[in-house]
Every structure is written in C-alpha cells, then in structure tokens.
Amino acid sequence: MMEENQYSDDIYGRARVQESDELKAYYKELESLGAGALWTVANDIEPWEPRSTSVPMLWKYEDLRHLVLRSSELVTPEEAGRRVVYLVNEKRKDVAAAVGWLYSGIQVTRPGEFTSAHRHRASALRFIMEGEGGYTVVDGNKIELEVNDFVITPNSTWHEHGVDAGGKTCIWQDGLDIPLVNALEANDYAVLEDKQELTAPLNYSPITYGCAGLIPADKVWDKPYSPLFKFSWKKVYPALLETQKVTEINPFDGIFMQYSNPLTGGHVMQTMGAAMQLLPAGFKGKAHKHTGSFVYQCAKGKGYTIINGKRFDWKERDIFCVPSWAWHEHHNLSDTEDACLFNFNDLPVIEGLGLYQGREYTENNGHQSIQ
Secondary structure (H helix, E strand, C coil): CCCCCCCCCCCCCCCCCCCCHHHHHHHHHHHHCCCCCHHHCHHHHCCCCCCCCCCCEEECHHHHHHHHHHHHHHCCHHHHCCCEEEECCCCCHHHCCCECCEEEEEEEECCCCECCCEEECCCEEEEEEEEEEEEEEECCEEEEECCCCEEEECCCCCEEEEEEEEEEEEEEEEEECHHHHHHCCCCCEEECCCCCCCCCCCCHHHHHHCECCECCCCCCCCCCCCCCCEECHHHHHHHHHHHHHHCCCECCCEEEEECCCCCCCCCCCCCCEEEEEEECCCCECCCEEECCCEEEEEEECEEEEEECCEEEEEECCCEEEECCCCCEEEEECCCCCCEEEEEEECHHHHHHCCCCCEEECCCHHHCCCCC
C-alpha cells in the first residue's frame, strides 16, 4: 500500500501514481460502485516473476504417527466419514492446503474396518506408508495395497478403502486437489448407500494395464485418466535401478520418473501428477526452481532438501513440501545407499495452461547457502 504523496518502491511494482486527496475521493467513488482502479492493485496481482503464498514445511512422521493411530481409538471411520489427520501449510490454513492448491492428509484404517463408498469432484491419490491387507475399490475394481504402492482415485469415481480382518493396521498418505476444485467453485460430494458391486476380478486394473508396456488390444478406454489405478513399488523400484544403469544422472533430481497413463504417456489424472525419484548414494543435487507445487514423501533412505536457503532433514515416511518457484535441491545423506522420494504435484494444471517455467541456480556451483 503506497503512503500518501509517495511512489511505490515495491520491487514487483509498475504503477507509480502519486496520491492526492482528489484521487482518494475518486477511489472511494469507484469502490461504492463495486469497481476499482487497476493501478492500485497492479503491483500485487502482476508480479515480475511467480511468487507463492505457501512456505516450505516438513512434517516428521515420528511426531505424527502416534496421533494418527490415536484417531483410530477416538472415532470410527463411519463417524468421521474419512478418518484423516490433515497437513496444513502455515500460510494456507484458510483453504486447508499443504502447499499451493494441494491437500495432504494421513489416513489410518484398522483390520476389519472400511469406509463407505463415496465420490467427489476432487481427484485423489494414495501412497501406502505401512500395514498389510489394505485394499481400495475404485468404480467396482478391488485392488490390494502394499507399502510404497501408489494408487489413484480419479475425480467422480466411486471409491472405498479398507483392511482385511486378518491384516495389519494400514496408514497411507492422501493427496487431493480439494483446494483447487473449491477455488473453482466446482466441488461436490456423494455417499453410496450400499457397498460397491465388484465389476471386475481382483486386481484387474494393475494386472491388465501394468504389464511392462503391453496394452490390451481389444479394450476401449474413453476416460480422461489412467486405466491403471495402482503402480506397484515392486515394479517401480527395480525400474528405477535399471534406468540408473543406462541413464545419465540428472544433476537436479537424480533418476526422476513420472507415473503415467499407459495409454497416453501423459499424467495419470487431469489435475494432479506424481513421480518417484531415486537419489544415488552420495547424491548432492543442484538447486533450481520452477512453477508448480510439490508434496514429497521419503519412500526410502534419508537425506535433506534445501528450500530457499533453509535445510529440511528427512527420513522414511517424512513429508515435506516445496512451494511453487522456490529454490530447492535434494541431498542423499548416505554414501552407500540410495534414497527415494515420492511426490505428487499440480503439474497437469500448470503445463496444461501453459504456465510452466523454470530456472537454474548459477551461483556457488549450483548450491544454495544455508541461512
């Protein structure tokens, strides 16, 4: 906000209008009619370069796990609807976002428990953190879940989750675009009165569409999202190791592989993408920044990420976020073992709207100084 009779020194500013009593009266008259002068807000709404209201954050799993488990003693899945401890960015509390327009939460389900089938306009995904015997049902497809599996629940699909009576308590991370869909004023929610009818054999989707690049020639898939609902860690991790043998290590991200729609090679869903990256032993990534918000979870190993000059140390199951246009670099703390980072992001929206841009950090041999 400009002071009286002063020009704006805002580094993002372009408007340089000198205040006067006459202008103030003019602004008030516009305001009374539901209007305003663009030059009074241009410095805020048209920055010289992208800027984010989110801040980098780290959620330590060892601090949250007992509270997540405690929720299963306090409320049932039916009472809660979805029994989840959600992660909220300090600067995005008003929209319940973990970063940007992305939501993240940690859900717990005990053996024999299940959620009612429901659907919503927001897209969702899961990354399995611990447990045995977990499953999801997506539009009649029941799929078994294992640790480090990545699962999608595309928007408007009926879905429910549970753990078999003979299994072990399951915990997974939920990722949704709820803040984005709410911002677009397009969200909705519905509950199915009964359980879904199973319309396909067990694990039909991952078996049919996850077979090493083979696509059924006699099947027609006309949905705007991937027909492969689960990406198994048992296949993903070996693929990362094999790729490492024949691919030059990316100086920023190590071995970075995107989960993709096997029919198109594009993102798995229309509004959220996901990826897994392997940081080789001793890897010290260089810093860069780009548009797009990212939520990371460590799937294997330990290390740290420097975000805008601040160091965040992580190990298995820790979750952290990198806001859009934030300088960041990933480091593997081990000289003998690789580390793996899962992430989900809003790149399908950013890229689809032509908003992606990036920049490399050129000072100090590509590495930030820690503040």
